[in-house]
Amino acid sequence: MTVLKTSMRNFLAHKGRMALSAVxxxxxxxxxxxxxxxxxxxxxxxxKLFAATSADxxxxxxxxxxxxxxxxxxxxxxMPASVVxxxxxxxGAKAAEGAVSSQSVTVVDSDDKNLSPSNGGPTIAGNxxxxxxxxxxxxxxxxxxxxxxxxxxxxxxxxxxxxxxxxLRTIAATGDHTAKISGIATFKVTNPGAAIVYFDTATxxxxxxxxxxxxxxxxxxxxxxxSDTALKAEVATALxxxxxxxxxxxxxxxxxxKDVGSFLDxxxxxxxxxAGIAFLVGIFLIINTFSMLVAQxxxxxxxxxxxxxxxxxxxxxxxxxxxxxxxxxSVLGVGxxxxxAVGLMKLMSGMGMELSTGDLTVAWTTPVVGMALGIVVTVLxxxxxxxxxxxxxxxxxxxxAGTPADGRAGVxxxxxxxxxxxxxxxxxxxxxxxxxxxxxxxxxxxxxxLTLVGFVVIGPVLASGVVRVLSAVLLRAFGxxxxxxxxxxxxxxxxxxxxxxxxxxxxxxxxxLSVVGSSMVxxxxxxxxxxxxxxxxxxxxxxxxxxxxKAAEALEKADHIGHITRYQQIRADLTTPxxxxxxxxxxxxxxxTYAKDLRRETVAGELSAAYGKNAMSVGDDFAKKYGLKxxxxxxxxxxxxxxxxxRLAAITSDDSSVDKGAMYxxxxxxxxxxxxxxxxxxxxxxxxxxxxxxxxxxxxxxDSLKAYPQYEVMDQTDxxxxxxxxxxxxxxMVYGLLGLAIIVAILGVVNTLALSVVExxxxxxxxxxxxxxxxxxRRMIRLESVVIAVFGALLGLGLGMGWGATAQQLLxxxxxxxxxxxxxxxIAVFVGSAFVGLFAALVPAFRAGxxxxxxxxxxx
Numbered sequence: 001m002t003v004l005k006t007s008m009r010n011f012l013a014h015k016g017r018m019a020l021s022a023v024x025x026x027x028x029x030x031x032x033x034x035x036x037x038x039x040x041x042x043x044x045x046x047x048k049l050f051a052a053t054s055a056d057x058x059x060x061x062x063x064x065x066x067x068x069x070x071x072x073x074x075x076x077x078x079m080p081a082s083v084v085x086x087x088x089x090x091x092g093a094k095a096a097e098g099a100v101s102s103q104s105v106t107v108v109d110s111d112d113k114n115l116s117p118s119n120g121g122p123t124i125a126g127n128x129x130x131x132x133x134x135x136x137x138x139x140x141x142x143x144x145x146x147x148x149x150x151x152x153x154x155x156x157x158x159x160x161x162x163x164x165x166x167x168l169r170t171i172a173a174t175g176d177h178t179a180k181i182s183g184i185a186t187f188k189v190t191n192p193g194a195a196i197v198y199f200d201t202a203t204x205x206x207x208x209x210x211x212x213x214x215x216x217x218x219x220x221x222x223x224x225x226x227s228d229t230a231l232k233a234e235v236a237t238a239l240x241x242x243x244x245x246x247x248x249x250x251x252x253x254x255x256x257x258k259d260v261g262s263f264l265d266x267x268x269x270x271x272x273x274x275a276g277i278a279f280l281v282g283i284f285l286i287i288n289t290f291s292m293l294v295a296q297x298x299x300x301x302x303x304x305x306x307x308x309x310x311x312x313x314x315x316x317x318x319x320x321x322x323x324x325x326x327x328x329x330s331v332l333g334v335g336x337x338x339x340x341a342v343g344l345m346k347l348m349s350g351m352g353m354e355l356s357t358g359d360l361t362v363a364w365t366t367p368v369v370g371m372a373l374g375i376v377v378t379v380l381x382x383x384x385x386x387x388x389x390x391x392x393x394x395x396x397x398x399x400x401a402g403t404p405a406d407g408r409a410g411v412x413x414x415x416x417x418x419x420x421x422x423x424x425x426x427x428x429x430x431x432x433x434x435x436x437x438x439x440x441x442x443x444x445x446x447x448x449x450l451t452l453v454g455f456v457v458i459g460p461v462l463a464s465g466v467v468r469v470l471s472a473v474l475l476r477a478f479g480x481x482x483x484x485x486x487x488x489x490x491x492x493x494x495x496x497x498x499x500x501x502x503x504x505x506x507x508x509x510x511x512x513l514s515v516v517g518s519s520m521v522x523x524x525x526x527x528x529x530x531x532x533x534x535x536x537x538x539x540x541x542x543x544x545x546x547x548x549x550k551a552a553e554a555l556e557k558a559d560h561i562g563h564i565t566r567y568q569q570i571r572a573d574l575t576t577p578x579x580x581x582x583x584x585x586x587x588x589x590x591x592x593t594y595a596k597d598l599r600r601e602t603v604a605g606e607l608s609a610a611y612g613k614n615a616m617s618v619g620d621d622f623a624k625k626y627g628l629k630x631x632x633x634x635x636x637x638x639x640x641x642x643x644x645x646x647r648l649a650a651i652t653s654d655d656s657s658v659d660k661g662a663m664y665x666x667x668x669x670x671x672x673x674x675x676x677x678x679x680x681x682x683x684x685x686x687x688x689x690x691x692x693x694x695x696x697x698x699x700x701x702x703d704s705l706k707a708y709p710q711y712e713v714m715d716q717t718d719x720x721x722x723x724x725x726x727x728x729x730x731x732x733m734v735y736g737l738l739g740l741a742i743i744v745a746i747l748g749v750v751n752t753l754a755l756s757v758v759e760x761x762x763x764x765x766x767x768x769x770x771x772x773x774x775x776x777x778r779r780m781i782r783l784e785s786v787v788i789a790v791f792g793a794l795l796g797l798g799l800g801m802g803w804g805a806t807a808q809q810l811l812x813x814x815x816x817x818x819x820x821x822x823x824x825x826x827i828a829v830f831v832g833s834a835f836v837g838l839f840a841a842l843v844p845a846f847r848a849g850x851x852x853x854x855x856x857x858x859x860x
Contacts, residue, residue: 074173
């Protein structure tokens, strides 16, 4: 009980000094809890949606797969209407209804503006069925009654200002279909961001499937008292189980949830990873806080020991203070985390993914996990300072308070740090020399961890040397004030090292990712310059989008064009002359002009020959694996097509990042062995301008696609900029998440300086008494902060560039061979760290300047 009372008094007495440590705990716990609440809420939203939209029993063709769509051909897999009739007659079935659904569509308004979600959500077109009434209500107008009418969901209508009577055009593989809005349907549950249009059944079949009397799935409703499982069993008996997938409502919802769940898991674990980094940085802050508090209370602890307190009691007293800090910070963090989740939901809604706060889900595990993490991390971080407190001798009560130096810690720390750093450096070197990316990535991960830990351990040793060098460059110009700032930073290297290490971790990751991102862009740009001969590239702006036949025809009619190249992909099973099989390999079918549009080196044969009659090429890795040579005959069983005998006419080099490992054949070969209604759409198309007509051709291609806003025409400059923008967006998102760790590190600098000012109260008073002005005092503290921040930045940026350079060596195995250090970013971060130091010192410097000189001198 005495230990608890003492701890409570100490905690309340130093609550101001612990405030920033508490903020670090709050931020870290909030990020964890916010991530968990946000991901749980998204799961709840999708669960409700899938449960509401799934029929009691659903029948789909086996060949449809999980998504129920065949995106390469643009037409979903379908079944004859007779299946609906047969399924509806089974015992226990109240009703059976055929449905049509396709996600391979784009919807535009009368001004050719794309109405597809900007957040990557799907655009779904289908027929209006009774099953849709489970999840939607028609809130305006009526359902479509013929080919000239279409109904749209309310969220899409609100977002784009659509109303009844407006004209919409649906672009599909079968062609374009124009109709006017006859009704608007509102979701009964939250629509996370899909755009949905409905037709009458006959129109949906004709415009989405290209055939009447067919459906993509059958929705069955069970009789009262009949379970979904029992109805499924009856349907399975009536239908050919090898041709159809039959699922209950729960199974359908689970299957849909599995597809979405993989994306949610990636996002959740990525965000938790950044929360973990913030926790790691927070550990340094907490260690520093308790180390300084223990040092400042050395005399007090000595008195406690002198009047009978045992080492264990002193140790427990400090740990109880840490426990109180952990509990206080974690409770606030859990609440802040829920607020953060709501903020993320609002942000996602602004980006097009609608999430309702009515679905806010706070599982009981979330506050438990947040509290446990915050408390455990805080107590573990305080363990070393608590141990140090327990070692304080009763004789310390007779000495002046201060921070005892630990000279013996230098040599063991230096040795351990050098060993860890050396082992990590060896791991990074081995990763850079690896022949396979998988093996190298493991070595890279080990090298990163060891060098990071090594730098953290050796940080106080490095501080002594690096700070002296930095001081000679940055501080000497400020005369005696600069020298005082240098000595203050060197007074306790362990503290300086720990404070700098907190900033080092975040900046090391920033530097590493900057090097990797810049190298990827530079490598891709270099490869494009060397390999791509086409003047223009046309592709969809929608994820997984393909170029429809109508759009391809429009491109082929453009003026000032030398040639247009089609490029399609299809799956096939290959059998070698030796009887070895390779199932489901990707085969690229293109026009012969593709050999000019993309220059590929061959190790055997001529690539142009691969576009000859019944010919193909393979990559050299595939050729080595299966023992192939030019002239071999391969059996190629095309997906949804016939089996062909194709001659191996060329083996291409896989020393490339563009089309690495691609197998080529002529589109005419594909058309010979695959039925017309099964042919894939173009993934991408290439164009070359007629001689001297580059600008005119560029504009002509753009004009030809005005009616198809989902496609983009790019010249090589545009394409390179697109690559740069994509990598930049990804890095900006990562930098934003790393910002949490950097904020916690800044709090560490602020806390260290604030406690350092308290620790040096008497010293500051004496300096003021002998003539140091308030302005000089504040400058001294600011300079000390700057040198600590720059020290951490130097270590972090140096370490991060080493990690990034090693990662680039692994990327070189995949064809990304150019190492580029983004010096503008590195320099900006370095200079920014100095400003961070200035900012962190503002409050501590202001408080130091306001001290009463006589009171400061009288302080013990």
